[in-house]
């Protein structure tokens with residue numbers, strides 16, 4: 001049985017469709033990333049899964065409970081951890097009080113273990129917390145009752161790079177333990193590191209649903225070539241070349257074509273250096289978002305070389 005099952009889910013806000021006929025499943029033990037730019041419908045979907053918004057049409061179940069069935073959902077929530085985008089903790093109480101409250105509702109068997117990884121100052125009142133401290137308290141709260149499913153809305157926003165890495169490592173370990181994790185993000189490199197599968201959302205609609213490896217395969221490879229005489233004629237005009245940028249004595253592009261064609265063309269040049277690597281995930285996602293080509297990083301861009 002799928003841990004999350006979403007079928008034709010639509011949320012109509014009147015002026016805009018927050019979710020538009022969404023269908024997808026998240027399987028047991030999966031780490032599933034829900035990606036999209038601002039306003040894509042990530043929070044709408046998550047809040048619907050938690051029963052905080054009611055769908056206009058369509059259905060969704062979490063751990064077998066229909067999100068429209070209040071009693072069934074309440075029961076299921078005992079086994080769910082939730083980290084909202086906006087935490088909304090009471091400013092006047094300490095972090096410890098926040099955790100004590102949640103413990104009284106759901107339990108806190110893993111509190112101490114989590115507080116060693118994520119280190120919010122639990123003795124201090126929330127009003128003194130930095131954004132990152134609040135987020136860490138939220139993570140502890142979401143996981144401390146050892147849930148089977150954890151749903152998180154932008155879990156790493158506000159975390160510094162070290163804590164982000166600790167979070168990534170923690171999620172990898174959770175995956176090993178069999179916890180199902182569903183989280184939203186617009187940090188593309190993050191999903192690459194920790195997700196098994198990714199759903200890509202745009203304007204309320206699911207425009208891609210892939211495992212991370214497939215996503216990267218479809219994105220082609222980034223090729224960077226330096227030639228002895230600085231010429232790169234022929235390379236940039238090969239079929240399957242996109243996002244060309246030039247530098248002093250070479251060229252860089254994303255290649256989605258036949259590798260033999262590329263190698264034959266490379267062989268006709270006096271190549272000083274060549275690097276074929278995975279493309280930045282941002283480039284891969286442009287394919288799904290269907291917007292303009294991504295911004296080059298400090299390089300001159302020409303449509304043809």
Ligand SMILES: Nc1ncnc2c1ncn2[C@@H]1O[C@H](COP(=O)(O)OP(=O)(O)OP(=O)(O)O)[C@@H](O)[C@H]1O
Nearest residue numbers: 013016017018036037038039040041042043044045
């Ligand atoms: N209560 C509401 N009333 C009307 N429109 C809303 C409401 N909440 C969200 N929307 C709209 O629904 C769409 C989806 O919003 P949502 O917050 O779900 O996106 P998101 O992907 O979570 O964005 P972000 O990354 O910025 O948090 C947006 O166009 C948003 O303006």
